Amino acid sequence: MSKPLPPSFQTRMQAQLGPDFPAFEEALAAPSPTSVRVNTAKVPLPANLERVPWAETGFYLPVRPSFTLDPLLHGGAYYVQEASSMFLEQALKQSVELEEPLAVLDLCGAPGGKSTHIASLLSPESLLVANEVIRTRSNILAENIQKWGTGNVVVTNNDPSHFGQLTGFFDLMVVDAPCSGEGMFRKDPDAMDEWSEANVKLCSERQRRILMDVWDALKPGGVLIYSTCTYNAEENELNLAWLATQQDVEPVQLQLQPEWGVTETQEEGMHGYRFYPHRAQGEGFFLAVVRKTEGEEAGKFRKSKRPYLVQASKQEKMLVKDWLKNSDDWEIVKHQDTLRALPANWMLELEQIYEKLRVVYGGIELAEVLKNNPKPLPALALSQHLASEVFPRVEVDVATALKFLHREDVTLEEAENGWVLVQFKGIPLGWGKKLQNRVNNHYPKEWRIRMSLDEALQDENLSQLFTLPVG
């Protein structure tokens, strides 16, 4: 990082870190570590990479590859995620019963690092609502959720205040709040241009508003995990101490391993966990956990008179009945021409969610049905629940995989006519439809690789251009 720190930020950090400040400054001048989190529902853990100590599926990469050129990223085999933020795993494991069926809200979800992490940690009987207030970003969140492929996730595009309609609904809420981003200065020096004392104040006020807006949606006894990627106390500990003056909360303390290098803080009885780049291998991060001790319970959910979720007909269900493993776990609903699988044990709650919120994506989109003819959809190809024998698969090399992901024409010599799953190293990427002597590429336009592949495809060492974390 060559840019100088904003002077006022430097003064703050000198006061906060005291004799540690030179080490902090030195760490900011060193390169950012690159890390990924592996989707173990799709691929095994790599044996030859250094583990992120606080996250079972997190790994550091020795060099930053061109991730766009790795088909496995597009197949949802892993997520590129900053290591410190994977500490969320400890907060979940240590504050809730993950084996139980939990209703969970990730309020500030895009692009999906924490939502995909939460989805992997929850039991299959749980439900995750992954929300993002900015419309365009909610589409990116929905894309990453589909690629990750857990199925028990609903993506919404709502303002935090809209969740007030779901009183006492969630067992766990994660608020990874928009912040002044001080912890990202090393990775993204341009973030320093946005920084000012006034912005810290503005962020802190917005964070308090968000917490208050969403608070009623948490069950009494439920857990709130609050995080930011910034260092100042105004946006972190002081917000939680303020929350404790407004609502009935108690702090939840986490157990740490000394070798992780996490700094524990205490402010007016609230515990906070801080990541500094000179102590832990990652960027700046803050996390705290509190439990709601008192509040309004959820009312009984009644079946709506005019249901939002309409069951598919028997005939339509027959079309897709063998497509998912454990098909009894899913309810098949139809909206316009789309058949979708939703977790059967959450239908009453889902009815509420679809009625009260703006749902961008939910469950597993299976097929578009026109004249009783089902066309499989991208989310099904990437789903962890796709039954393995239903559709023929064609394994392709890296160049063909990239052309497919670029939405170019590909030839699939061995494929029979009809729908075919295009896969790379055993990981499905999407659908092709083989017709006599050509293949229609059904990879979604919005997901396609946009960069030119000319240079990469001419490179004889294409498969070595990226460092595969798996496979």
Ligand SMILES: C[S@@+](CC[C@H](N)C(=O)[O-])C[C@H]1O[C@@H](n2cnc3c(N)ncnc32)[C@H](O)[C@@H]1O
């Ligand atoms: C730190 S980012 C979330 C990163 C995400 N949790 C992840 O791990 O990939 C904060 C998010 O909050 C959203 N946001 C911005 N203003 C907001 C507001 N007033 N209320 C709720 N969310 C907001 C931003 O669009 C952004 O996506």
